[in-house]
Each structure stands twice: as structure tokens, then as C-alpha cells.
Amino acid sequence: MSIETISIIVLFVSFIGLLAYGVPVAYSIGISTTLTLILNIAYLPATTTAAQRMTTGIDNFALLAIPFFILGGEIMNTGGIAKRLIDFAKSLIGSLPGGLAFVNIIAAMLFGAISGSAVAAASAIGSTLTEKMESEGYPREFSAAVNISSSTTGLLIPPSNVLIIFALASGGTASVAALFIAGYIPGILVGLALMIMVFIYAKRKGLPRAPRVGFKQLFADFRRAFLSLTLLIIVVGGIVVGVFTATEAAAIAVVYAMLLGFINKELKVSHFKPLLLRSARTTAIVMFLIATSMAMSWLFSFEGIPQMLTSALLDNVSNPIFIFLMINLILLIVGTFMDMTPAVLIFTPIFLPVAMALGMHPVQFGMIIVLNLCIGVCTPPVGTLLFVGSGVAKVPVTKVIKPLVPLLLVMVAVLMAITYFPELSLWLPRAFGLID
Secondary structure, three states, X not given: OOHHHHHHHHHHHHHHHXXXXXXXXXXXXXHHHHHHHHHOOOOXXXXXXXXXHHHHHOOOHHHHHHHHHHHHHHHHHHOOHHHHHHHHXXXXXXXXXXXXXXXHHHXXXXXXXXXXXXXXXHXXXXXXXXXXXXXXXXXXHHHHHHHHHHHHHHHOOOOOHHHHHHHHHOOOOOOHHHHHHHOHXXXXXXXXXXXXXXXXXXXXXXXXXXXXXXXXXXXXXXXXXXXXXXXXXXXXXXXXXXXOOHHHHHHHHHHHHHHHHHHOOOOOHHHHHHHHHHHHHHHHHHXXXXXXXXXHHXXXXXXXXXXXXXXXXXXXOOOHHHHHHHHHHHHHHHXXXXXHHHHHHHHHHHHHHHHHHOOOOHHHHHHXXXXXXXXXXXXXXXXXXXXHHHHHHOOOXXXXXXHHHHHHHHHHHHHHHHXXXXXXXXXXXXXXXXXX
16 A cells, blocks of 8 residues: 555544544644654655644735634624614515515625624624514524524625635635625525525415515615625725725725724724634634645645546546536535635645536636535534524524525525536626636
């Protein structure tokens, strides 16, 4: 048995074993990578260590956008932006059957897009709407399921930290600007699919609808939310037009969110200490995940795993439809036990060459991998959003699963659509001249 085969076995067995034992993902990645590097020490350059690969992996200017967007999301969550978006969404569509559930979806799409964080959206929208929905007759577990599933739209609709990470993992084959503009149609499709399921559920259960508001009230709520909505135009528009980079846009978002919080009179100087501590803690966790994942990703490249997998798939399976189905299935399974950041960094270098060899554009593959992992963060055993949404709603995870399953199924339907209809992902970036 060759040293390459032994290394691959050690890497995967140790990684899966550590995860099964309950070791945190970042530590599992770092330990399994280090063990494999030690095994290969005679074949590696003398300067190659796990610490070196972790350090060089995060030595990238584009990654500076992540702490800025995390801080911006915390400021937005504190500064009253969520409440204004909820009020606007309620005036817009609250009179439909199951209106408050529609409000949850629209507000999550808007707030998730502005903050770039699904967890921030789930926390902000769930804490604001859950009690209100229960008081109007909505089952608490249903409210939690809607909040959990709709919060994922912020990971597709820009600005999105995950899309920045995919751009890094793709080795420059997909630009941040192209990924950002490509995320709109898949993100909106997910939101619309969830609304269809909510509408069917609301009609069947006879859920209440809010009174129709007049144009005057609608305009007043729009005016209060307007400055929050302009943040999307400033950040995404500036990146697409080329006025500033994603990192610069993230810094601008922080300043804008801060000013908006003070204008709304809901952000105070006393909020900054806990706000900065939360942001620093989240940033440290995310960056450590990125560092260990980049080390493992480099090791995959050194061992030639992407090339081996590409050859094995293309030599043994001739039908691209079946190959894409297999990739989706693997990513859906991966998403159930691994956080999004390491999953993107580890599996993009493995599956992107296969997808590109079959003629798939890297931007389309970016939408596919992110949506797969969006579904994963809503499912046990690791599903971050599942536990955050259940915690905010104060309802056991086991009770949320049943109303969540139909919502996840329509998300899978959207996933299949963007897998087999490339223009859903590519039409907008091509229209803006961001891809050929």
C-alpha cells in the first residue's frame, strides 16, 4: 500500500473518528491534518507544518471582510434595523392568509441580506415575531420552523460571508462580485418556495391574517425602513460597479450601520462593549475554522485527492445528471454534521474540478454548494440554525422537526432547479458583464 493511500486513510478515519467522538469540528480538522502531515514528513518540504499552513491559509486580504460583516450584523441587530424591516414587511403582505409567517420570511430575507448572517437573522426576527405569532394562534413550533428555514436566504442573497469564503476556496475562478449578484435569484426562489408552503399550510389550518393597512401606513413603514434597505444598494452596488472591494464594502457597512443605529436612537455607547466582545468571539471561532480548513484543503491538494476523485467519477460514471445528483447528496449529508465554513473550504477543491470538467460554471457551483449547506444548517445533529431558532422560540428541537421537513423539501426542490438550470445562477452576473 502506497504512502499516499495510507495518508488518505489516516486523514479520513481520524477526522470522522474525532467528529464521532464529539470533538469540535475545528479541532477535528486540525488534529487529523497534523497527524497526516507527520506521516508524510519525509515527503514534505522542511518548512511545511500544520501551523504554517493555517497561518498562510488566512493570510488573505479578502478575509478581512468577514470580521467587518460580523460586527456590522451585531450593530444592525442592536440598532433597531430588524424591527423596521418587520414593520415594513407586515404592512406589505401581512393581510395574506398566514400573514405573520409571510412577514417572517420577507423580514428574514431582508435582514439576512443586509447583515450577511443567518444566525443574526434567526435571532433578531425570531425574538421579535415568535411571541406575536403565538398570540395570534400560530403553533410555536411552526413559527420556529419558518424562522429557521427563511433565515438561510441571507446566506445566498448578498452580502454573504459564505460566498466570500467560496470565492477564496475556488482559487479565484469565481469572483466575489459575480457570486454576490448570482445569489439573488436562488435566494429569492428559496423565499418564494417557502411562501408557497406557508400559504398551503395557512389555508389548511385556517391561520389568521392581519388587517389590510392603507397606503399611508405602508408608505410610513417604508420610509422608516428605507435607510436600512439602502445599505444593500450601497454595499452590493459598490462591489458590482467596482467602486470598492468586498472588504472595503464590509467596513462601509459597519460605519453605515453605526450611523443608522444612532439615527434610530436605539444604539447607545454602552452597547459597544458587549457588542464588540460578541463580534470578537464569533470572529475568532470563524477564523480558527477557516485556518484549520485551509490547512486540510492544502493537504488534499498535496495528496492529489481532487484529481483522484475527478478521474474516478468521470471514468466510471458517464451521465452528468447522475454525477451532479451524487455531489448534491454527498453535500447534503456533509451539511448535517459539519459547519458551513469548513465544509465550503474542504469540499470546494474536491468537487469543483469535477463540476468544471462536466461544463458547470464555478459561479453556478457556488450557488449549489451554499444552498446544500443552507439545508444542512437546518438539520440535526449539528444544524446551527436549528438550535438557534429553537432556542429563540423556546421550543424543543424534536417538536420543530415535523413542521420543518416540508420547508426543507421545497428548498431541495429549488436546489435541483439551480443544479439543472444554469441560467438561474448565471443570467444576472452575465447581464452585468461579470462572467462570459
